[in-house]
Amino acid sequence: MILVVLALVIWLAMWALNTRLSTGPNADTRAIRLIVPAIFGLTILVVWELLVRGLDVPLVILPAPTHVISTFFSEIPTLWLDFQQTFIKGALSGYVIGCGAAFLMAILVDRYDFLKRGLLPVGNFVAALPIVGTAPILVMWFGFDWQSKAAVVVVMVFFPMLVNTVAGLQETTAMQRDLMRTYGAGYWPSLTKLRLPAAMPFIFNGLKISTTLALIGAIVAEFFGSPTMGMGFRISTSVGQLALDMVWAEIVVAALAGSAFYGVVAMAEKTVTFWHPSQRK
Amino acid sequence: DGHANSVKLQLQWVTQAQFAGYYVAKDKGFYEEEGLDVTVLAGGPDIAPPQVLAGGGADVMLNWMPSALAAREKGLPVVNIAQPFKTSGLMLTCWKDTGIKSPQDFKGKTIGVWFFGNEYPFLSWMSQEGIPTDGGPDGVTVLKQGFNVDPLLQRQADCISTMTYNEFGQVLDAGVSEDELVTFKYEDQGVATLEDGIYALEDNLKDPAFKDKMVRFVRASMKGWKYAEENPDEAAEIVLENDESGAQTEAHQKRMMGEIAKLTAGSNGALDEADFNRTVATLLAGGSDPVISKEPVGAWTSEITDEALK
Amino acid sequence: MAPNATSPVIAAKSLDLTFQTADAPVHALKDVSLDISQGDFVSFIGPSGCGKTTFLRCIAGLETPTGGTLTVNGMTADEARRARAYGYVFQAAGLYPWRTIAGNIKLPLEIMGYSKADQNDRVARVLELVELSDFGAKFPWQLSGGMQQRASIARALAFDADILLMDEPFGALDEIVRDHLNEQLLALWARTNKTIAFVTHSIPEAVYLSTKIVVMSPRPGRITDVIESPLPKERPLDIRDSPEFIEIAHRVREGLRAGHADD
Amino acid sequence: MAPNATSPVIAAKSLDLTFQTADAPVHALKDVSLDISQGDFVSFIGPSGCGKTTFLRCIAGLETPTGGTLTVNGMTADEARRARAYGYVFQAAGLYPWRTIAGNIKLPLEIMGYSKADQNDRVARVLELVELSDFGAKFPWQLSGGMQQRASIARALAFDADILLMDEPFGALDEIVRDHLNEQLLALWARTNKTIAFVTHSIPEAVYLSTKIVVMSPRPGRITDVIESPLPKERPLDIRDSPEFIEIAHRVREGLRAGHADD
């Protein structure tokens, strides 16, 4: 009980601290921008730890963070193996193929209005197919290894990427397009010199959304059949063994990998679309 | 209080004739005769019954012993209080034309295995055969098989795990004849582990009222099982009525009931210590990463069945 | 293909243009006839919506008239556009934000296939012309509005078109910067003898710059007055305080007010 | 709390304002002193970035000066804002697009807690004042730019503030519409005897409207000239062709050009 009360107290104290920091004089410095969310995350971990201990939550329901962290470090070789299988082979290859195909398709769709009016609504419908149903089908078609995971990822990222890229290619203003016409510029010059650069912020929006989708897709697909490694494989079998610490260690890997992937794409966005108002300053 | 007579039972799979005894006992009023109000909770591939038990979502669960013993080692003290299944229905089913005749022929082949705690008997078996399970020409390539038989039908795997009462039938239903197949029952290989036992939490069993409730529960359940064995078609009908997914077919459930009856036939509900010891031996022998590392203590009790079968 | 001095560079005869919109059709140009000769500086002035932009866009081949004839350099407007007969300056600078100032000016040169060396030469030359030599490597948002507008003029000057179409190029600028750019534009025009068609809202600007002021009125858009300016080609800024100037400005304002009467 | 006629309504003494930005601090106002009396119409003119808007925002209590003193109706600017001492008209109309014209005008009345009946009365009155009575139920986008701007003026007039702060309210309009609104604004001012502070880029506009023209120059923003207008209160539009008018305009232009010299 003491631990529970302590958890509450810590929560309130940290919240007060964060409120002070974020409204204080240095609120806009880089350090504070990093520290505030860090404190928040740390608070959650501490409160979680105290509650698990205080309320005697069984390990098989929810392990304490310290437990998860120690498992994380002792199981690094396994986690690394799973990470390679799921992230590098499954998610990344699916991401590249899916986003690449969507990009090319977007250029076609943008060029032919007929496709835009016909394909996008149908695509919208197809995108609504839940992964839980498509994953078993794709595992059946593409086998147990990473290829089927990549296929699931392709299906998941294709449409968000397509929609964003198409929207981006139409993002130019009438004036920008007219300028091209005054130069008598044909399709390709206006694509490469105007519409693609102008579409970049949207394309990156699609790429960013797709990062988390790719990882989740690859993991979930492994629930429906896999070789004997991979993050989704480990999660589902560890649940069966009630090794919840391992489950959470994999979730930590997923969260870290997902956030890092997102961060890398966001950084690339910053360099490529440095000119966009949202990136300046 | 109201809880004194209410029991929640967590199954380890969706509603099917594998659990006919419990549905029959409920439907025929055997539980009611014992003054019990029983709720049967269906399971599925994402449900770990021990977790449900630990969370208090159920009072008793059905489980395969490897998974239950693993839970015990993880600090969740579950105890087997009855064992309605005498024999194991687990087997590997292989295409004959792959040339597999004996376990030694598995080398270089691809085999589908159920994980989720069910991989240990297989690993134990392979280590007894001296076959590595990490692929290569001299080992087997293991797949985590989903819960259907397509990997075999589509030849993504040379062998897959099946239950005599369910998946094996599905293979046959798909038009495959038995002489195209080679099967290896775990029972015959000496690596069978106990399936579908009834488990409760150790702490709860210290409470006499709970114990009494379990006694009545087991007694009524066994009555249900024996009734199901004798009236397999009626039992299958009862199961169908209780199926919420609407996906089961009558033919399938009737055949399953017939096969299930063979597995429960030898049991009056009491656990045979020899079976328990064989299960433990199999699991302790299992490969480099054994599911249990030491002889379990107190993992089963005869107190309930002794009382129930008096 | 330079047209000889006597035949007009731009010749519109009974031009008509109706936009088909969702509700009612909009009659944007009605019976517009106008000749513009080599070396003319023609300003178009008129209330909002009178069709100034539409007329300029017709000349540029960006809009297709629904009636009448229009020739530019003796060709149809669309042929002239493909032949890159003119440079067009929009109301806003419209620089591409992902290109530097130099990159923006290079854009038409790349598209028209100038050689690399020639591109750099021309960029340097026009940057100097608009007094932005130090800013070639900057991005548009790093420049003030007036500087951006000068860059967009440079962009239209970088290639060899001897018609310049300008749609309210100085609309967004403050009066002083505007005066300054007006002076520079006049100097450039005097030097190059280009033909300039210029849309503006400002009466003093129109009077100060033009050899010919076209007053338009809306609904439907038509020409109500064409005023030939008696001002000399050499025009210091304070010519605007001279009686002739005020006289012309007055006439323009009267013409405008007449067109506005129905508001 | 109406100040007596002799003490100024707005009094700024050595006002200073420096913005702290990521790189260098921006000195937006330096040593600005100015008195505005009841019933004055004061125009602020100056090149872009000279601090006109900043000064107006200081008066409105939207910006806090970093030095000097400023009183509005004898209070600090912030107190005056809380006392709802003024109406503010922004450069763009800034109507809320989800409210009808009447709804937009009602907005300040709702916030200030006027009764329902009073709200409707006032809306009807100011709509009539700006000649928009028929358009109360329309949404902003259904009106032309000029009409929107009039609606935003009506919004600032709907409640009882006798100071009106206007930041380039007619910047986006064409010259004819602008002339028309200028006339109306003058009439309104004559009728109500409000105190008006008015920012503009246009020299003729400043001269035409004001009793007092404040010329500013940038980097750092300061007042370089204050010109009292000798024009009568009654001003027909063609007063702009009169020699006095041209004379003042000339003086303003000179003041501006001096401030621009460093560009």
Place this chain on the structure above:
Amino acid sequence: MRNAGPILTVVAAIFALWYLAVPFMNVKETLTGLERAGAVVTPDNPIERRDASSFGLVLKNSFAIPATYAQDRPRLPAPHQVASDLWDTTVEKKITSKRSLVYHGWITLSATLLGFAIGTGAGILLAVGIVHSRAMDMSVMPWAIASQTIPILAIAPMIIVVLNSIGVQGLVPKAIISAYLSFFPVVVGMVKGLRAPDAMQLDLLKTYNASQSQGFWKLRLPASMPYLFASLKIGVAAALVGAIVAELPAGGARGLGGRMLTGSYYGQMVQIWSALVLAAVLAASLVLLIGLAQRLTLKRMGLT
């Protein structure tokens, strides 16, 4: 409906491709079946056939093509197989029957709607908090993003068990998982929307000395409406996926998720496809409905 032509063409093209693909996808199992029934197929060895290309097999055994469209356990069911199953399970069955897809669709839909309501409510509240409290903005937002990298399928069972243990069962746990997926798009959209008013619109209120709550009701909320609807469309589709995911560990195999699961479990591909199609139809209808509400609302607000 000027899009009808292109849509129909695309749909027709998809069906054509689909029909074209069926023989290639199903040829191996079909040949095995025919061989068992006594037909002569080339090659006559199933292992050789496994390693052969489907293309060659179809060419060499063209007589088997009709049979590929009528498989019981097809790798790719033909469209008419799916259509007739859909017809059987929606129109031909009483909607209270457990074999009716309408019954299962309703189970999923009810969890979806409840979850969507919870998720939208929570999302809006969180967004309001983020917009009004800097501390919340800085600390919560990065973690809200991180929360979306957690595979929901992995923690869904835990959520169900934990809720179970505090006595929450039935519809609510499913709705909560569905809410977990739908709240994020709403938060992101609403934060953007509540911050949509520009400096001038905010300053205007300041000149009226308006209070924070007046600012919220009269400016921020109306300004956020277009953003709200855009995110509701994404949110409702996510809620449906969440409800389906939650049905896997919820037990009982009820609902469309349950249908997909048991379909996969018993190798009834057609059943999976029907459930999939119905799920997509549901999602599309929900999105359409929100689009309708959007048009009505924005029209009344004069925003279209």
